[in-house]
Amino acid sequence: xxxxxxxxGPALDQDGVRLTVDDAIATVTxxxxxxxxxxxxxxxxxxxxxxxxxxxSVRVVVLRAEGKSFSAGLDRQAFTPEGFDGEPSFIxxxxxxxxxxxxxxxxxxxxxxxxxxxxxxxxxxxxxxAIGAGFQLxxxxxxxxxxxxxxxxxxxxxxxLVPDLTGTHPLxxxxxxxRALEICATGRFVTAEEAVSTxxxxxxxxxxxxxxxxxxxxxxxxxxxxxxxVETKALLLSAGNRDYEAQRTAERAAQGRRLRDLAxxxx
Numbered sequence: 001x002x003x004x005x006x007x008x009g010p011a012l013d014q015d016g017v018r019l020t021v022d023d024a025i026a027t028v029t030x031x032x033x034x035x036x037x038x039x040x041x042x043x044x045x046x047x048x049x050x051x052x053x054x055x056x057s058v059r060v061v062v063l064r065a066e067g068k069s070f071s072a073g074l075d076r077q078a079f080t081p082e083g084f085d086g087e088p089s090f091i092x093x094x095x096x097x098x099x100x101x102x103x104x105x106x107x108x109x110x111x112x113x114x115x116x117x118x119x120x121x122x123x124x125x126x127x128x129x130a131i132g133a134g135f136q137l138x139x140x141x142x143x144x145x146x147x148x149x150x151x152x153x154x155x156x157x158x159x160x161l162v163p164d165l166t167g168t169h170p171l172x173x174x175x176x177x178x179r180a181l182e183i184c185a186t187g188r189f190v191t192a193e194e195a196v197s198t199x200x201x202x203x204x205x206x207x208x209x210x211x212x213x214x215x216x217x218x219x220x221x222x223x224x225x226x227x228x229x230v231e232t233k234a235l236l237l238s239a240g241n242r243d244y245e246a247q248r249t250a251e252r253a254a255q256g257r258r259l260r261d262l263a264x265x266x267x
Contacts, residue, residue, distance in 0.1 A: 011053050017046035024059040024222055026050075033067020038075035039133045041087050044111035047137075051114035059226055060218050061115065063141055064125040064211075071134025073155065105164055112140040112166040118234040121221050125214045126150050127207055136167030139174075142233070144200065145214050147207040152190040152200065154183055173240065174199045231258060 012019035016032040028050050030037040054061070065071060075084075083089025093101055115122040124138040127147035132155045138144055154171070156163045163171075163184060172180045175198045183190060195201035205213045221229065231254045239247050 012046065012050050015040070015042040015046040017043055017050060019050040019053060021055060021058060023057055025218060026054055026058045026061045028061060028063050030063075030065035030071060033065075033069070035075065036069040036072035036129065037065045037067065037134070038072050039137075040075045040078065040084055041108060042084065044108050047111035048114070051111075051117075054120070058120065059229070060221055061120055061122045061141075062125060062214060062218060063115070063122060063137070064214075065127070067128075069128035069134075070124075070126045070130040070150075071137060072129050073132030073134045079159075109164070109166050112136060115140040116142065116237065118237065119230055121229065121233065123214055123217060123221075125210050126152075126201075127210055129153075131155055132163070133165055136163055136165040139167045139170040139200075140165075143202050143217065144195070145203045145205065145210065145217060146192050146195055146201040147210045148192045148204055149207055150192045150195065150201075150204070152183075152195060153187055155187045157184050158187045171200075227261060228258060 010018050010020045013031075016030060016037065018029045018031050020027045020029075028047070030043075032038070032043075077084055078090050081089060081091055083092070088096075088104075093104055121143065122141040123143045123145065124141040125145050126138050128149055129151050130138050131151075131153045135152045135154050138152070154163055154167070162168075168180070168184075171183070175183070179198065182188075190198075190200065192201065192204035196204045203213060203217070235247075235250060235254055238250065242250065
């Protein structure tokens with residue numbers, strides 16, 4: 001009898017984040033359901049490290065979370081004078097200089113930026129609450145599949161803060177300025193139905209169908225040639241920063257590269 005295949009185990013498993021890799025698919029899982037996957041600087045550093053550890057074989061990254069909630073947002077311990085063990089409290093950060101504060105927030109943001117790399121397609125599987133930093137983490141991904149019990153909310157404004165974990169750009173791009181402002185200023189919940197109708201989510205399914213729906217979407221993405229997907233994603237990501245004629249030029253250049261590659265004439 002053949003011996004079972006070797007399971008290398010997770011590539012990363014720390015601070016509420018687990019990364020597993022299966023050839024072209026990587027899965028990043030939030031693993032602290034007891035605290036509704038509340039976020040902290042340690043979790044953000046683990047997310048950043050997960051992005052750095054991805055091997056070149058990975059084409060799709062799935063972001064998911066254990067438990068009933070995707071992420072309830074920032075751990076409220078951040079607002080206490082003590083903060084997190086081994087971390088400067090937010091109060092301490094506020095007392096520091098502008099350059100130090102800017103550098104610290106930039107470091108936090110790194111956990112939210114790599115999901116849009118042009119060589120990857122990232123898919124968030126979102127159930128239950130996705131609040132504040134949880135909402136922004138889902139927005140960091142290219143695509144979102146949600147359970148019908150999902151509740152998005154941006155609560156930073158109600159706390160006297162602003163959404164600063166890269167969520168404002170994709171939110172406005174998806175739903176427009178007026179709706180984005182209303183969602184952030186009121187802190188209200190966005191349900192699955194509204195998420196799909198406004199473009200926040202690609203698909204909503206019953207909670208028990210969330211994982212199968214994500215698998216189907218991932219399979220469909222992987223069915224297309226990798227280079228074509230990479231070129232197309234790069235074109236779409238840059239479309240908002242170009243005028244019509246510049247985008248036409250970019251399309252021609254990208255298609256030229258694809259045709260040369262298909263003909264075996266690539267560099």
